[in-house]
Amino acid sequence: GESVGLHLPTLSVQEGDNSIINCAYSNSASDYFIWYKQESGKGPQFIIDIRSNMDKRQGQRVTVLLNKTVKHLSLQIAATQPGDSAVYFCAERVYNQGGKLIFGQGTELSVKP
Amino acid sequence: NAGVMQNPRHLVRRRGQEARLRCSPMKGHSHVYWYRQLPEEGLKFMVYLQKENIIDESGMPKERFSAEFPKEGPSILRIQQVVRGDSAAYFCASTLGSSYEQYFGPGTRLTVT
Numbered sequence: 229g230e231s232v233g234l235h236l237p238t239l240s241v242q243e244g245d246n247s248i249i250n251c252a253y254s255n256s257a258s259d260y261f262i263w264y265k266q267e268s269g270k271g272p273q274f275i276i277d278i279r280s281n282m283d284k285r286q287g288q289r290v291t292v293l294l295n296k297t298v299k300h301l302s303l304q305i306a307a308t309q310p311g312d313s314a315v316y317f318c319a320e321r322v323y324n325q326g327g328k329l330i331f332g333q334g335t336e337l338s339v340k341p
Numbered sequence: 342n343a344g345v346m347q348n349p350r351h352l353v354r355r356r357g358q359e360a361r362l363r364c365s366p367m368k369g370h371s372h373v374y375w376y377r378q379l380p381e382e383g384l385k386f387m388v389y390l391q392k393e394n395i396i397d398e399s400g401m402p403k404e405r406f407s408a409e410f411p412k413e414g415p416s417i418l419r420i421q422q423v424v425r426g427d428s429a430a431y432f433c434a435s436t437l438g439s440s441y442e443q444y445f446g447p448g449t450r451l452t453v454t
Contacts, residue, residue, distance in 0.1 A: 317384070334381075
């Protein structure tokens, strides 16, 4: 019989290209947002964060954009490398709720050499 | 400077048995969060603890699950009378406080047969 299950959205890019991963967050009271990278069999690894009073933040090869009007977050990775292949999660922290993180579903990034 | 440690990394239990998952936070961290991750899903908050206190357990199932973080020793997530639906990866994250970055451990993968 046919199996039914959840599948992560997948983004496939060529090595050296730029990648853009998108995320819609849920709570307009969220004041802090983080992108995590998770490799197979490992825990989430912090990539970059942004507070709600900003709309853009840059790190090394990564940029996060925040659009509070439409509750949208994006992660841009410049010059994507095979080592960037992983699942990427956005997470939000709701103001005054004790610091717990609310994670999105995740996007699987596959980089072709 | 050791990161967050979790053990065991893999745990197999038969239905009805108990599972104990351990989390040792980073040195100097006295706050711990536990999250559960089902296959191809994001992490879901379970419980937030400080040393000797449960701060927020709003994500914990009402029955069979409990957590503690004693004055000495690791934080423990305990699942009694496990069922197949408890099969998941369980991650803990430690932090200096609720407004600081959370550092994740490698996770414990629980399989219930």
